[in-house]
Amino acid sequence: MxxxxxxxxxxxxxxxxxxxxxxxxxxxxxxxxxxxxxxxxxxxxxxxxxxxxxxxxxxxxxxxxxxxxxxxxxxxxxxxxxxxxxxxxxxxxxxxxxxxxxxxxxxxxxxxxxxxxxxxxxxxxxxxxxxxxxxxxxxxxxxxxxxxxxxxxxxxxxxxxxxxxxxxxxxxxxxIDIMDPSSEVGRFEEKIRREEARVRGAAELASSSLDAQFNSLEDLGEQTEIEARLAALKGAKATPSITPGA
Known part of the structure; x- marks a missing residue:
């Protein structure tokens, strides 16, 4: 058994x-x-x-x-x-x-x-x-x-x-998902983007200021020429005219 x-x-x-x-x-x-x-x-x-x-x-x-x-x-x-x-x-x-x-x-x-x-x-x-x-x-x-x-x-x-x-x-x-805004990488990327934006803004501001200075110079040159022409005009009137054959 x-x-x-x-x-x-x-x-x-x-x-x-x-x-x-x-x-x-x-x-x-x-x-x-x-x-x-x-x-x-x-x-x-x-x-x-x-x-x-x-x-x-x-x-x-x-x-x-x-x-x-x-x-x-x-x-x-x-x-x-x-x-x-x-x-x-x-x-x-x-x-x-x-x-x-x-x-x-x-x-x-x-x-x-x-x-x-x-x-x-x-x-x-x-x-x-x-x-x-x-x-x-x-x-x-x-x-x-x-x-x-x-x-x-x-x-x-x-x-x-x-x-x-x-x-x-x-x-x-x-x-480490870089598309996750809550991750460290996401925050670091956002910080860099802000810095890049600041630099672009500063560059744009500097460019605007330079253009204004050149515009001022152009305005000053034009005014000077006007004054010169006016003085020449006045000088021409003060000089007696000479009659031909006199």
């Missing part, structure tokens, strides 16, 4: 649908860790049980081989005793011949007993060998499944770390 229970548990674990179990899990990584631990423990327990089953099989096989050897030995002894009885009977020694015939019968009886024990053990040995092979196959399947679990767990952890890294990068990008 214990052997069948072990075999049933091995089969159940080996056939477990990992993906379906992960789909229903709240925390797949923790579940995989627990499954790996469970598989490791069950494999160790199953290995112990299988080793014991194999040991029991080997004991039965040893007993079987001993029975076969004993049957052969008793058969040889029966043959030797019968041959000795024939020799004594040929020599006319009936009492010794009967004695060895009796020994031959005892040997034959022991031979038959050993043969019977060996024959009885044969179905048990066959059944145990089949169970051992199934247990070995189940163990191999469990070990493969455990490796699958480990690979799945490692893949999941790698994907989780990758997702975490991507999230950190995205958060970092958000924190």
């Amino acid at each position: 214990a052997k069948q229970s072990i075999f049933g548990r091995i089969s159940q674990l080996a056939k477990a649908n990992i993906n379906a179990m992960l789909d229903s899990a709240e925390d797949p990584q923790k579940m995989l860790d627990q499954m790996v631990r469970d598989y490791t423990d069950n494999i160790a327990e199953a290995e112990t049980a299988v080793a014991q089953t194999i040991g029991n099989l080997r004991m039965i096989e040893d007993d079987y081989n001993e029975d076969i050897k004993a049957a052969s030995d008793w058969g040889n002894k029966a043959l030797a005793a019968s041959s000795k009885a024939d020799e004594f009977r040929s020599a006319g020694e009936s009492s010794n011949a009967d004695k060895f015939d009796s020994l031959a019968k005892v040997a034959i009886q022991r031979q038959m007993q050993s043969e019977g024990e060996a024959k009885t053990a044969e179905p048990t040995i066959s059944s145990q060998r089949e169970i051992v092979e199934k247990l070995k196959t189940g163990l191999d399947a469990m070990k493969s499944k455990r490796q699958e679990l480990v690979s799945k767990r490692d893949e999941l952890i790698a994907r989780a770390k990758s997702a975490q890294a991507q999230n950190q990068v995205q958060e970092a990008v958000k924190s």
Whole structure:
């Protein structure tokens, strides 16, 4: 019963649908860790049980081989005793011949007993060998499944770390978003823009002042020319005109 229970548990674990179990899990990584631990423990327990089953099989096989050897030995002894009885009977020694015939019968009886024990053990040995092979196959399947679990767990952890890294990068990008007026970069840009505007205003103001000065100079030149022309006009009137031919 214990052997069948072990075999049933091995089969159940080996056939477990990992993906379906992960789909229903709240925390797949923790579940995989627990499954790996469970598989490791069950494999160790199953290995112990299988080793014991194999040991029991080997004991039965040893007993079987001993029975076969004993049957052969008793058969040889029966043959030797019968041959000795024939020799004594040929020599006319009936009492010794009967004695060895009796020994031959005892040997034959022991031979038959050993043969019977060996024959009885044969179905048990066959059944145990089949169970051992199934247990070995189940163990191999469990070990493969455990490796699958480990690979799945490692893949999941790698994907989780990758997702975490991507999230950190995205958060970092958000924190330095130059279009965000509330960020340090945004405030610094605004400060530079104000300074640039001030410089442009000062330049525009300086340019306006220079134009005004040139305009003043132009006005002054025009007034001077007017005064000069007026003086020339007045001078022309004060000079007597000379009559031609006088």
